[in-house]
Amino acid sequence: MTDRLPPTDWLNDPRTVAVMDALEIQGGPDCARFVGGCVRNALVGKPVLDIDIATRLTPDRVIAAATAAGLKPVPTGVEHGTVTVVSSKRPYEVTTLRRDVETDGRRAVVAFTDDWAEDAARRDFRLNALYADRSGVIFDPTGRGIEDAKAGRIVFVGEAETRIREDALRILRFFRFQAHFGRGDLDADGLAACARLSELVEGLSAERVSTELLKLLAADDPRPTVRSMAEAGVLARVLPGHAGLSVFETMVDVSPDPALRLSALLPADADVVREAAARLRLSNALRDRLAAAVDDGTVQAVSTAVQARAAVYRLGGRVVLDRLARRQAAGADPTTLSEARAVATDWTPPRLPVGGREIAALGIAPGPETGRLLKAFEAAWIAADFPTTGHAQRLARLARG
Template sequence: MTLPDAPWRSWPGMDQLLKALDAEGGNVRFVGGAVRDTLLGLEVQDIDCATVFRPEDAMERLEAAGIKTVPTGLKHGTVTAIIERRPIEVTTLRRDVSTDGRHAEVAYSENWQEDAARRDFTINALSADPITGEIFDYFNGRADLDARLVRFIGDPAERIAEDHLRILRFFRFHARFGSGAPDAEGLAAAAKFANSLMALSRERIADELLKTLALPDPSETIALMIEHRIFTPVLPEIVSAEELIRLTGRETVFDQAGDPIRRLAALLPPEPDTAVSVATRLKMSRAQRKRLATATARIPGDTAEPRALAYRHGIDGAIDRLLLCPTNDAVTGDAIALLIENPPPERFPLKGGELIAMGMEAGPDVAVKLREIENIWIAEDFPGEARVWEIAQEMLSSE
């Protein structure tokens, strides 16, 4: 069994990197996702290598070959080589000394199988000789890849005890690579130890959840997670995948790219306060928090005024709300089409200084009056600037 040829194997600078790490002597291999995805015929962007050389030695060899290196994870044996502006992670072979479910203490090794045994799933433990393409498969990962089965290496409970995040990774990898029912032993262990997720940082949980929700259609896997109470310890607000299933269907019908924040909103009740609470707990960015709150504020009337919705919340926010809106698909489709074909203006064409020039006394009332005029302009579906001035003059003359 050999690794198929792929464009990434011939990237400029790859030969120099492999020579520097003595590929001819069998001292470096391609590992992990690059091998897995190449076997599946998928595009590869991220390349990981493993080597017998200690990180300091690897850096010295690479720099001697004129390759820039960055000590991105020396504590864990990882350096990053930069070839033609592309980062290649190079990690020294390791074995676990101790783990606590969040962090691992490692020791360097020269045993390839020992290093592969540290990985989570059999399909991620494949490695390949960069010269001959020979694939090394210590845990039947190729058979699992062919069967579209995501399976822990060894005892699932032990793998989860080493890193609790593997519970969420199990479901993400099943959603991406699996077919049919998930591995029964892995599913049982994930459900049994779901409470261990409480020990993880909320940032790690958020990152893994959003990666899962960004997959083409994670709805069945998310439903499975809900059924087995995976979210209950850390995100008890997620109790049904029904709206997510409906949303992913609509995204396909209306040719809208799946968005993880929008999909998270579908999993939450339509309550902005709840959304803010969840986003804060997950330590999401301010922009993500705002978008999630906007999406969960959806109401049936959103489809009646799509341009006004987009003016107030942006195109992305409006499309989120329309796709999540509890109206029939025909009405939703018309609203989205209108918004795409005829988006609203980006800004209000009247400023406070112009109201003062028209005779209004400067002060806080200017902002209030400006907002009133703007609301009329929105309600009239954004007429031209002449009408805006007319509205302003009518309001000022009536006082």
Template structure:
């Protein structure tokens, strides 16, 4: 990435409604700038999803200006200066410039300001404190963020210990950004994270889980997780993540590459856990019921069956999880794009063949399904032949009894 004074053109800049928003916020007079991830990722040539704008206008003035321009203004975080603007379907977070008044490691009391550098100074890393004029795209870099981005340096703004004291989650964000953008850890930042790792205990487990899941699918997730374990970062809150857990993660990552299957955060978390502790850890992290079930299924099933049989019984996603965790990349790849078939037979067809409604039909239908799966999901004609055989056996057994 070459150093530049202007944000390069990117597709996201053509989203409908951005011109109207730019005019409404007075960007022509320098009152509003793009900030954060959209600027950073554009400089790196990465796709941009979320757009954030910083402005000197107080929140109520932002609302007034947006509504006057016919732009929907949603006060999603107005106490902290954030208004969600919806212009022609394009969603943008607009936040008034802020400075911290007090912080306790989890929450901050802020005051609004018109000082761009003061707003930049309260952000976590230099690469996240980059601003771009909404009209000219001229860049504003107060702390050397462009040079750090170019050098793959994730560097705290100012004193790392102070930044961490303001928000303990920045410890995990340091490692996540290192895994996504960094080439080597900043020594001062790493030392501060190691020194303050116990501060993570003050965070909600939901915030920890959110950062962990994002980290696990970053470019250098395995190397950074190994670094974190080496320095005891996880020990205060997730002691289950140890050297053996990271090696399982490394094996899974290799299987994903071999199978040509994209990394998945829930699957990768499963690799870090063991069957005996997974339930307790996923409960502690307050994961959703769907995530907890998926992890339990991935860790709790044997995988001796044919891949498609496994896909039918567990669901394609769970089967792929289990096969990749077992190191069977070829079998996992074979399920990519596979659609679970439907048994071409109903219980009613067995009743028509002479079985009495009730448990006998349910047992016979399971027997038909088992043979249908074992034969590789044959067509309706073969399935009905299987049904004839199963019903005949069931009727003979009833007759003998």
């Protein structure tokens, strides 16, 4: 029985059809097949976000085919055989069949081929080495990819150690794919190879590591996989000095946000968090968010709506919500946090209702006294829970001392 993809919209999308028509006009029938994630996801019923195409055509012929068809070719990675073909604003990564000539654990030198099996042999896992023609017929060069996808098994193509030495990022991809697609125990040979070669992770670029880590943490339930990473010694390579798994285990139930899950793996020390963020080359925004999620006591004491509004005014709703999530993950009763969480989610802090002009109207010359009065007024206004009237009287009392 021939395996086919289930009915799927993207396969017959006019934009997809236009790309496949263009390639086949240039290279004939069966010169191009869908490959990797789109085939795997369609097979197991997960959403297809990106569509990759493998082809026997060389990059120059892909560009010629796209141009002749009125599509837009973008040479995003021609040295590795990849041309992005844009069809009615939708991008399709079209990559020439390849075989590895030389690898160093971080990057590969490739040669083009017209052999589907050679192309499959250089891929990471058997469930990712699946191809499908435009009619949906699936091709499985390793002979086990369809079976693995349906069973939720993440198994390296060929020998695990060989695949890892070609690109050490495959250690993290092994765990990431297990978190998203795996069911049951991790493949024993693959896990052993990842543990044995875990030190190779330290030679990877920080950006590649952090991207894989955040994708892993975005899985519905990454806890079993992260436990296995820790036992294999891989987590310590990625996050030296991590805080253990106890808060993380609870945080997974608290929030699906990978940033908060990462925060729960890090110590409750803002300086240490910043160091970890720098080591992972996280964006400035994510670095600052992770550091701000470490509570300095401001939110630790919050239990009422009044206290929550004061905290949101000073810190912002996002910071308060993150700190509340960490409190809950650390063991706080969520019912005691609900009022504060509602305020942080829905309340918009008002602007300070007085400024230098109101102080000048009291006959006070611009200078240090203006700043002192503004700070004193703001503190009193916050303590009174942001009243909307009586500002002039309150300011006058403060000015009188």
